Amino acid sequence: MTAEAVLTVPVVHLREWWVAFAPGIVLLLAVITQLVLELTLPYVRTNRGAWVVPLISSLFVLWAGVEAVKQWGRYPTLPVVPERGSPVLAADNLTLLFVLLLLLILLMVTLMSHVFNVRIRLYEAEYYPLLFLSVFGMVTLAYSRDLVVTFIAIEMLSLPLYVLVGLNVDYLKSGEAALKYFLLGAFASGFLVMGIALLYGTFGTLNYQEMAAGTMTLNGPAFLMAGVALVLMGFAFKIALVPFHVWVPDVYQGSPSVVTGFMATGVKAALFYALISLFAQTMADYRSYWVLPVAAFGALTMVVGNLMAIPQTSLKRLLAYSSVVHAGYLTVGLVVPDRIAWGYIWFYLVAYALAVLGSFLIVSYLEPEGKGDVSLDDIRGLARTNPYAGYAMTIFMVSLAGLPISMGFFGKLFLFVEAVHAGWTWFVVLALVASVFSVYYYLKVIVAMFMDVKLVETEAYRKPSPSRLYDLVYLLTLVGTLIFGVVPGPVVELVREAFIRIPL
Amino acid sequence: MGADRSLKLLSGLGGLALVAYLVLWAAAGFVPERLPFFTPVRGLFGLLAILAVISALAMVMLRNPVHSALALVANFFFLAIIYLLMQQVLLAFLQVLVYAGAIMVLFLFVIMFFFQPGRPDLGSSPIRQQTLGGVLFALAMLAMAMVVIFQGASRRPQWLSAGEEVRSSPVAYLFSEAAVPRKVQEISLTPGRKPELQATRQEEEQPVNVAKAFGGQVRAIGIRLYTQYLVPFELTSVLILIAIIAAVVMGRDRAKKIMELERTRQGEVSGE
Amino acid sequence: MTIDPASFIPPGYTLLLALVLFAIGVVGVLVRRNPIVIFMSIELMLNAVNLAFLAFGHQLMVLSGQIYAFFVLAVAAAEVAIGLAIIMAIFRRREEVDVDRVNLLRW
Numbered sequence: 001m002t003a004e005a006v007l008t009v010p011v012v013h014l015r016e017w018w019v020a021f022a023p024g025i026v027l028l029l030a031v032i033t034q035l036v037l038e039l040t041l042p043y044v045r046t047n048r049g050a051w052v053v054p055l056i057s058s059l060f061v062l063w064a065g066v067e068a069v070k071q072w073g074r075y076p077t078l079p080v081v082p083e084r085g086s087p088v089l090a091a092d093n094l095t096l097l098f099v100l101l102l103l104l105i106l107l108m109v110t111l112m113s114h115v116f117n118v119r120i121r122l123y124e125a126e127y128y129p130l131l132f133l134s135v136f137g138m139v140t141l142a143y144s145r146d147l148v149v150t151f152i153a154i155e156m157l158s159l160p161l162y163v164l165v166g167l168n169v170d171y172l173k174s175g176e177a178a179l180k181y182f183l184l185g186a187f188a189s190g191f192l193v194m195g196i197a198l199l200y201g202t203f204g205t206l207n208y209q210e211m212a213a214g215t216m217t218l219n220g221p222a223f224l225m226a227g228v229a230l231v232l233m234g235f236a237f238k239i240a241l242v243p244f245h246v247w248v249p250d251v252y253q254g255s256p257s258v259v260t261g262f263m264a265t266g267v268k269a270a271l272f273y274a275l276i277s278l279f280a281q282t283m284a285d286y287r288s289y290w291v292l293p294v295a296a297f298g299a300l301t302m303v304v305g306n307l308m309a310i311p312q313t314s315l316k317r318l319l320a321y322s323s324v325v326h327a328g329y330l331t332v333g334l335v336v337p338d339r340i341a342w343g344y345i346w347f348y349l350v351a352y353a354l355a356v357l358g359s360f361l362i363v364s365y366l367e368p369e370g371k372g373d374v375s376l377d378d379i380r381g382l383a384r385t386n387p388y389a390g391y392a393m394t395i396f397m398v399s400l401a402g403l404p405i406s407m408g409f410f411g412k413l414f415l416f417v418e419a420v421h422a423g424w425t426w427f428v429v430l431a432l433v434a435s436v437f438s439v440y441y442y443l444k445v446i447v448a449m450f451m452d453v454k455l456v457e458t459e460a461y462r463k464p465s466p467s468r469l470y471d472l473v474y475l476l477t478l479v480g481t482l483i484f485g486v487v488p489g490p491v492v493e494l495v496r497e498a499f500i501r502i503p504l
Numbered sequence: 505m506g507a508d509r510s511l512k513l514l515s516g517l518g519g520l521a522l523v524a525y526l527v528l529w530a531a532a533g534f535v536p537e538r539l540p541f542f543t544p545v546r547g548l549f550g551l552l553a554i555l556a557v558i559s560a561l562a563m564v565m566l567r568n569p570v571h572s573a574l575a576l577v578a579n580f581f582f583l584a585i586i587y588l589l590m591q592q593v594l595l596a597f598l599q600v601l602v603y604a605g606a607i608m609v610l611f612l613f614v615i616m617f618f619f620q621p622g623r624p625d626l627g628s629s630p631i632r633q634q635t636l637g638g639v640l641f642a643l644a645m646l647a648m649a650m651v652v653i654f655q656g657a658s659r660r661p662q663w664l665s666a667g668e669e670v671r672s673s674p675v676a677y678l679f680s681e682a683a684v685p686r687k688v689q690e691i692s693l694t695p696g697r698k699p700e701l702q703a704t705r706q707e708e709e710q711p712v713n714v715a716k717a718f719g720g721q722v723r724a725i726g727i728r729l730y731t732q733y734l735v736p737f738e739l740t741s742v743l744i745l746i747a748i749i750a751a752v753v754m755g756r757d758r759a760k761k762i763m764e765l766e767r768t769r770q771g772e773v774s775g776e
Numbered sequence: 777m778t779i780d781p782a783s784f785i786p787p788g789y790t791l792l793l794a795l796v797l798f799a800i801g802v803v804g805v806l807v808r809r810n811p812i813v814i815f816m817s818i819e820l821m822l823n824a825v826n827l828a829f830l831a832f833g834h835q836l837m838v839l840s841g842q843i844y845a846f847f848v849l850a851v852a853a854a855e856v857a858i859g860l861a862i863i864m865a866i867f868r869r870r871e872e873v874d875v876d877r878v879n880l881l882r883w
Binding site for chain 1: 805835865
């Protein structure tokens with residue numbers, strides 16, 4: 001056996017990487033650029049020059065977006081020679097939709113971070129590289145068609161987050177939040193990778209395409225059941241499904257508000273797509289193994305999350321539980337064996353991301369210095385002292401509650417209608433009851449802003465906005481939530497178009 | 505660690521080993537042929553497995569973190585020898601080099617940094633309320649493991665040819681030679697023939713002759729890593745870049761910066 | 777070196793050992809308070825995973841089990857670097873870590 005014979009397996013050339021994985025590579029280029037800029041130009045590390053890096057970085061994000069759009073309808077795979085091996089990285093149109101959503105989230109978070117970093121005056125040169133590396137992990141996760149790559153990608157998106165969580169100097173418990181998040185995260189990835197090992201023992205391979213095509217050649221169905229259970233536990237931790245949500249309130253409260261917004265949106269979007277491509281697409285033949293556990297997780301999450309959200313007085317904790325509940329609603333789309341429902345998961349995530357990022361933008365701007373959090377008392381009478389923030393927050397809350405004239409309403413509508421068509425009536429009824437209950441605590445925020453009178457006013461409550469970059473994010477989130485809340489047609493068309501031709 | 509405590513520990517472990525052995529024995533229906541454990545390799549494996557379990561339990565139960573770390577190092581060595589018994593050569597050496605050589609040294613370094621002798625040892629005692637829950641959870645997991653292994657074994661594997669019957673005992677094939685895919689088994693059982701190890705699916709085209717030389721296995725894995733598994737391999741390099749950046753950020757002494765920030769804040773407050 | 781059946785370790789045994797070690801690791805995470813010992817228990821869990829991968833690789837007589845275990849090992853190393861850095865940062869900031877805070881299941 002000579003080495004030459006083995007080398008007939010195609011070597012992946014740089015050009016092929018670029019063709020198949022351009023958005024990810026652009027993000028890596030952005031990381032290198034940021035690191036070089038931070039090292040060579042002292043100006044960008046001063047408060048005056050702090051806008052340079054985020055602005056250049058957002059150009060890179062737009063470039064990555066253009067590259068993702070270019071791949072639309074072309075189904076790139078890596079390795080490129082299909083008959084020589086199953087793809088390890090691949091992108092269909094749904095993947096690209098999720099990649100574009102991740103890039104949108106990254107763009108808004110980058111623009112938001114600028115002001116935040118200046119305000120807390122503790123600028124870390126590695127902040128933007130870590131943020132971009134985390135999104136690189138998410139994009140890789142979206143492209144991944146192999147469980148090893150999925151595992152590595154989940155680690156790539158989590159490891160920077162462990163550190164970003166600990167960067168909040170405003171909040172004394174930030175380091176402990178980081179430690180808690182890290183230990184529980186590592187614990188959960190232990191479960192995840194044990195599940196992956198058992199799936200390897202079931203299928204004899206970890207490639208999605210081979211898993212879907214192959215039979216359970218080894219070791220029988222009990223291995224599959226245990227493997228699926230363990231993998232689901234790992235995922236449930238990352239997207240915060242009850243009972244694996246215990247870390248959420250503490251960590252969300254403890255980390256910098258901008259990072260919290262990023263965690264609540266980006267991580268969920270990436271991992272829900274991973275769930276779709278692993279369970280709904282690859283393991284479609286083994287639905288009976290995972291559908292009921294997923295539905296049980298979802299139902300439990302909606303009930304417990306809502307109950308826990310009601311007594312919260314901190315805005316960040318309230319939003320944390322709200323994100324838990326939303327993960328529960330999203331599982332409704334996961335159990336529907338129809339591609340269009342997965343597209344509506346994407347639609348829902350867009351609505352959710354806009355509303356959550358918008359609210360965390362306001363939180364990061366309103367939070368009193370040295371506190372790192374905003375309580376419901378703090379925002380009393382906000383609609384009068386600062387109508388700009390007050391009305392925007394109202395719209396975001398309406399969207400999160402899923403009331404009409406907001407994108408969140410259509411997100412829920414499409415998802416639930418699909419689920420009813422697929423025969424999941426009990427699940428949808430539960431989700432509807434849960435969302436009616438959830439209106440209560442969103443309304444509580446709105447009532448606090450409009451009805452009460454603010455006792456103590458700080459400077460921040462008067463200022464309309466601290467920066468142009470901030471305004472841009474405001475504009476994006478508000479306009480998106482409102483316009484697609486009235487005319488969701490174009491986005492729905494995009495989702496439908498994504499499924500005109502499906503490879504594999 | 506007190507003598508009585510260690511005595512209790514050891515006797516408990518001995519009892520546990522006995523119970524595990526009896527469970528296995530019962531699952532095999534008390535027929536010796538079904539539990540052919542006592543070849544030299546398997547005897548060695550059994551001994552190492554018991555040692556690995558004992559060292560793992562010691563890691564969890566010992567009060568002093570340094571002792572815990574040393575118990576874990578011992579565990580890694582036992583596992584490395586088990587890997588060697590399974591002919592997984594490269595991983596056996598990586599296990600020693602990376603885990604025992606690099607990772608545990610880091611652990612010990614951090615422990616020595618912060619747990620000086622004489623200082624009240626923080627966090628040594630277990631959390632009482634959770635002990636019961638934790639043990640119950642672990643027992644549930646073990647029960648699940650038993651079900652997985654024995655249930656999984658009761659299903660007739662598809663690659664067995666029609667004439668072959670899986671033995672009636674629930675331990676049927678996972679605990680016997682039948683667990684080797686038939687193809688490989690035939691080859692390996694034929695005397696005088698070179699044992700060529702067949703691979704599945706895309707690996708099938710390139711049989712890897714593991715037996716040829718130990719270096720051959722390392723070499724074969726290296727070639728695979730740079731061809732078939734290039735994508736995860738490259739992504740691992742990004743992961744390590746992340747680890748470097750993150751460790752630099754966390755390792756930097758930010759205390760001075762935070763104090764400066766506090767001072768400017770206080771200055772602002774008094775200035776106003 | 778020949779693969780005679782006597783030197784073949786049936787994967788059931790190895791897998792059983794892997795799951796036992798994994799369960800011990802889980803208990804360690806849930807029961808101990810010291811963050812470093814919790815972290816070591818997680819390392820034990822990852823080792824159990826490696827053992828499971830190798831058991832299946834041994835069963836199938838393929839190299840991919842070792843390759844996957846190699847990736848798990850690399851990920852574990854990266855995790856250790858970050859985890860110990862986080863623990864160091866906390867210890868340094870406040871000299872002693874507030875142990876009850878590290879109680880992971882506290883609501």
